[in-house]
Amino acid sequence: MIALQVAGLIADFYLFLELTGDDDLDPDTAVKMTESLAYHLGEMDHAFLRELVDAFAVVAENYTGDEVRETVRNIASDLYLEETLAGDDPVKLAELEALRDARA
Template sequence: MSKNSNVKLVKIIANLAIFLEFTDEGQLDPDLAVKMMEQMAAELQSLNYDDRKNITKMFQDISREYTGDKCEFIKELPESFGLI
């Protein structure tokens, strides 16, 4: 898979995580949001060390495309997902 494709996949993960984290409880069941975040984390944790390291760097790089709380949230995703 190309580097560009990998970055796009990481952006998709980031945007989904933002949706799950920042959507109002009236619109999204918080328990379901947590369950999905846990499932994403489990899948990402199953990657080999080099892939986890590369994804961590991509999260850091793409965090610059976001502002405020969302930027910080994306920067912290690797740790939240248990990648580092």
């Protein structure tokens, strides 16, 4: 339950950073805050981070609009959270890199 609530808070903040226009939010500030968010999430306990990563797909359904839902579903990927969870596992990291390459 807590992971869903935290995922919703993070999603709101992330959507603000990603979807607010340059006239309303300085792009450099948005990038700095996104990097800070990614750093702090990466420092979380990995068991909780795993729950959080899984929760983004669930909370995405609470948002309106395909683009917005997709943005929320992609938070873990955009912030490299799966790579954080993979740690020093070279096989898992290679799999994640291959998935990224396939999406590009």
